[in-house]
Amino acid sequence: MDEALLRSLTPAVIGTLVRRGADFAAAEDAVQEALVEAVRVWPDEPPRDTKGWLTTVAWRKFLDAVRADTSRRQREERVDAEPAPGQGEAVDDTLQMYFLCAHPSLTPASAVALTLRAVGGLTTRQIAQAHLVPEATMAQRISRAKRTVSSVRFDQPGDVATVLRVLYLIFNEGYSGDVDLAAEAVRLTRQLAGRIDHEEVAGLLALMLLHHARRPARTAPDGRLVPLAEQDRSLWNTRLIAEGVDVLQAALGRDRLGEFQAQAAVAALHADAPTADETDWVQIVGWYDELVRLTDSPVVRLNRAVAVGEADGPRAGLTALGELDPALPRHAAVAAYLHERDGDAVTAARLYAEAARSAPNLPERDHLTRRAARLNAQLRETDDS
Template sequence: MNEVLLRSLTPSVLAVLVRRGADFSAAEDAVQDALVEALRVWPANPPRDAKGWLVTVAWRRFLDARRAEAARRRREDLVEEEPVPGPAPAVDDTLRLYFLCAHPSLTPSSAVALTLRAVGGLTTRQIAQAYLVPEATMAQRISRAKRTVSGVRLDRPGDVATVLRVLYLVFNEGYSGDLDLAAEAIRLTRQLAAAFDHPEVAGLLALMLLHHARRTARTAPDGSLIPLAEQDRARWDTALIAEGVAVLQTALARDRLGEYQAQAAIAALHADAHTAEETDWVQIVEWYDELTRLTDSPIVRLNRAVAVGEADGPRAGLAALAALDDTLPRHTAVAAYLHERDGDLATAARLYAEAARKASDLAERDHLTRRAARLNTYGKGNAGTSLG
């Protein structure tokens, strides 16, 4: 039994039932019944058309369940005739699920969970483990999300920007336990890119590939963070970088620039530098200018301040930082880094310690604490000496 095949077919089968008029929860129950039947039947009698078989069985289970609900027989008008078994339609209905799971009525956390469940085919237990919450809590979250989107009919094109935000959120969750959400986000985005010809979908895929290529170099064996400038670039995945750059170039050639393409361009410039010193910071600042124009995001402006500090010197970076709200996440850490670059180690140490107290991520907190301790130790060892 090919469980990978079953998992890959589940979203498109579910989408077919939703398109035919089944509400989300009932469709998912029917698909799960069909999967159980496949596990029983296929080893001895594999079908020629796996998707068509699953659609037929799931649709029959849906009809059976509907007919058993006497109080809701009026809804059988939606399902008057049972389709003749045969090859499944060539169209990939999975795209409908992306837009359904990214419905604007859902909270971001619910949209992510529903996407992983319906499109990713992951179990509730797997998703709960990834988010470090009890399985019952995640089951309630997913159930609420399914109730919210039940009855929603996708008779108009969905908002691709919302879908991309959900996939970006999945990617940024990283990984926990046995479930690698970053890899799962890449798999789902590849699927979306194959079904939906849009430069920003390609831009997001390129961004994910380029960031994921550096993953193994981001942490030391003890789990501590390694900053980009200090990473062993020989550990970067050159195949993923090459693929990401190729996908990005194709997207940029369409001359419909979006925020994910701009972010991917910045990531590509980092990937192109053989050493940290060779990084083209001037061009990175230019891309941040484009990204600021597209999004006007305070976080983008914060990252731009770092790039300005590298391209034009730390004092220029601090000047750019001074124009931003100091309550922004990572603002204090960026200020500490720029002061360290400027040689003001006492201020940098104080700000690193302050940033560590604000950090919610344990690995980041440890990293910032170590930076503060290192500068404090250096300062004590060089008391009374000139840094200039």
Template sequence: MTTEGDEALLRSLTPSVLGILVRRGADFAAAEDAVQDALVEAVRVWPDGRPRDPKGWLVTVAWRKFLDAARADTARRRREELVDEQPEPGPAPSVDDTLRLYFLCAHPSLTPSSAAALTLRAVGGLTTRQIARAYLVPEATMAQRISRAKRTVSGVRFDRPGDVATVLRVLYLVFNEGHSGDIDLAAEAIRLTRQLAAAIDHPEPAGLLALMLLHHARRAARTTPDGALVPLAEQDRGRWDTRAIAEGIGILRAALARDRLGEFQAQAAIAALHADAPTVEETDWAQIVEWYDELVRLTDSPVVRLNRAVAVGEAEGPRAGLAALAALEESSPGPAGPGEPVPRHTAVAAYLHERDGDLATAARLYAEAARRAPSLAERDHLTRRAARLNARGRL
């Protein structure tokens, strides 16, 4: 069996090896199959002695696997002619090839869920079974999703730079899936974002990495042992990971110093202000409102405006927050469309009414938000808040 060190090395080398095969003329699906075959071969032979050039070994074996498959397919003679003209494999620069792979897996023709799954498979080096367990779906379902995604991007050629923003959104989507099965997707997203930030001269990947680290630092305090949600204001800050906070703030400062502000840097700045406050009472809410103003300028997102209303309520009082919430409702009249944050909006209104002392309205709104909550944990949390206020109202 391979050691844990061998397995970690294989996963780290997977994207650059796959990227090299794609650049040399293999379509994505065939290249990915060849790389997986090479990884299986490595698991078989590396225990007897790891090669001196592990990446070169994987490239050579994967390329031969691809050539064997191409030659065995008589219906693809044109591809065989193409690959036979390519140079002999060997060590090659990895940065550009790896970046191409990030962009390919986040191609706009893919749905967000397919892009996330393909990124975990091709860039992260996870098995289909691991990804399926992490997303709590049958392995056959995930295999079909990944197979369709590979077919979709197989004919894509890179004749222009990829979209960094799309890649970052895919990585953040993976991060927010959290931890289920035997794979910690949040930790995996941090690893992949760290790799991307090191490979590209752009401050936004660093901003996303900082944001992930700062959010991840609060993870141990975010739920109770029985899985109940713990709001930020009630979390035990002694359980926050100070090392991750320090690293995240350091990365953020370096990114902001480049004076090319983006949405993930602004979000990370808000997270840093929360992480930097020794107590919830010492949170610099006025500065958080300023950063939300920057985020509104950058994205004009309804979710950002909703979060800004909460910050205004903390900085200037609950009635100011309710006024900001009312302004948000006026700027986007009519019923919310699919995917819009209706339960979150109602929960924010409930919180601000509770802060303002209107417990009956707050309880009613918490109950309404609970009925529409997107997860069981959120539903239970909102239901408990409604019940607590109703009990106080009967006293």
């Protein structure tokens, strides 16, 4: 049974039920029950029309739930006449589902969870495992999100930028348990790109593909984090890189530059370099200048300081870094790296240790701790000689 196909049909089937009269929360619950039924039945009795089967079963699940609720008799009378299977199937509501699940009224965490459930077709348990939280906690989060958007008109225009932010958040979650959220984000963004002709959707897809291509080289066999400059580039997925570059070039050709296109251009320059030493840092600084113009983001300025340090030397990078708030996440790590390149091992070791204490995850903390330990060991050897 093709579970990816099942998940890809989820948003369109939910949309069909909503158009037939179900509210969003009830429709999403019914489709989840239909997916469970499909997992049970399809291996022995695969349907000819997969979407039609899911729609019919989900609609029946919804009617069963309505009939079981005696306090909603009026609604039961309104929806009791079941449409013929396949009725209304020409309408594809997938795009509206993206907009609804990324509604601005939701918190980022709730939008991510609801998108994974209603658009991605994942179960609550899978989403909870991927986020390393109890299933009950995730169920409450999803339930609150569904209640929040149930009153939103289904045909209201959505905000593409908000949808892209949610998909990018999903991609950055990485993976844990039996669900690879990075791969799921790529799948969902591909799906979105097939339904909307938008240069920033293409830009985000290109960015994801280019980053995902480097994934096999990001960690050592023992789980250690491997920095970009030290990665074995023969492990990079050249097929994904080629696809990402093609998607990016087509988007840039439309001459409507956006944040994700510019980020993807930086990633493409890294992917194009045969070795770390051959990276075109001057061009990368130029793209970061574009990103600063587009976003004025402190995080972008932090990354630009690293690029300036590579293109014009560590002193120039430190000067650029000096314009930023030291409380900025990863500021200490960047300062440590630039001081190390400038030959100031004492300051670099201290800053690596400081950065390790505030690292957002265990692999990054271990990496920074090892950097500090290595420099301290070198300093001790120098003192002993």
